[in-house]
Amino acid sequence: MARVILIGLIALVALLALLYFRPRRDTDSEQVALLARELALRPGMVAAEVGAGDGKFAFLLARKFDGALSMYVTELDPKLVASMQGGRPPNVTVLEGAAGNARLPAACCDVVYLRRVFHHFTEPGSMNASLFRAIRPGGTIAVIDRPAGLSFNLISFQLRGPRNRWGHGISIASVSDELRAAGFQVARVISWPDRNYCVIGKKPKT
Numbered sequence: 001m002a003r004v005i006l007i008g009l010i011a012l013v014a015l016l017a018l019l020y021f022r023p024r025r026d027t028d029s030e031q032v033a034l035l036a037r038e039l040a041l042r043p044g045m046v047a048a049e050v051g052a053g054d055g056k057f058a059f060l061l062a063r064k065f066d067g068a069l070s071m072y073v074t075e076l077d078p079k080l081v082a083s084m085q086g087g088r089p090p091n092v093t094v095l096e097g098a099a100g101n102a103r104l105p106a107a108c109c110d111v112v113y114l115r116r117v118f119h120h121f122t123e124p125g126s127m128n129a130s131l132f133r134a135i136r137p138g139g140t141i142a143v144i145d146r147p148a149g150l151s152f153n154l155i156s157f158q159l160r161g162p163r164n165r166w167g168h169g170i171s172i173a174s175v176s177d178e179l180r181a182a183g184f185q186v187a188r189v190i191s192w193p194d195r196n197y198c199v200i201g202k203k204p205k206t
């Protein structure tokens, strides 16, 4: 009897693990469409992705608008900056960021979004202040991230930097508190594919 219960339990754990780690169903193109819809992006706007990695996601967004959306992309890693310079669409400006400064021009953007980057910030106070300066009054910030520890990825487990980022993630409450401390109003939080969330904040108009 005990054996049957044990086998049943193992089967249940295996099934839950399979469900949890099932392949991603949302492609980057679908997430780009979701972002454009949720942030009400329109031709003529200026947007930025901070911590754009290899630029794949931002370039998809820029191409979706066929040149009618101007974009900045920033990245901390100089190699990724160089590779983005080589492959960027014409309406995208590539900038090298710093740990505590996005290095975007003041009031350059209607929208700034960050996908799986916010939990990497080692100097969140000055970084968030620089994001606030970069967004026009009435503009939008969107932070796509995930709760700490959710990946169970021990290799990339992050035990450095600010404590609210330990565990290679950050809670919605921490993101919201930091955005408010920087001067943003938190407008809403939506769920995002791949067990992520998206906190959407607004810079007050005055």
Ligand SMILES: C[S@@+](CC[C@H](N)C(=O)[O-])C[C@H]1O[C@@H](n2cnc3c(N)ncnc32)[C@H](O)[C@@H]1O
Binding pocket: 050, 051, 052, 053, 054, 057, 074, 075, 076, 077, 080, 097, 098, 099, 100, 101, 102, 114, 115, 116, 117, 120, 121, 122, 127
């Ligand atoms: C997990 S990757 C996400 C890349 C991209 N946003 C995406 O969704 O595919 C995180 C990236 O953020 C960059 N990063 C971390 N801190 C940064 C900072 N303060 N400013 C700019 N980039 C940063 C890292 O170098 C890395 O390329």
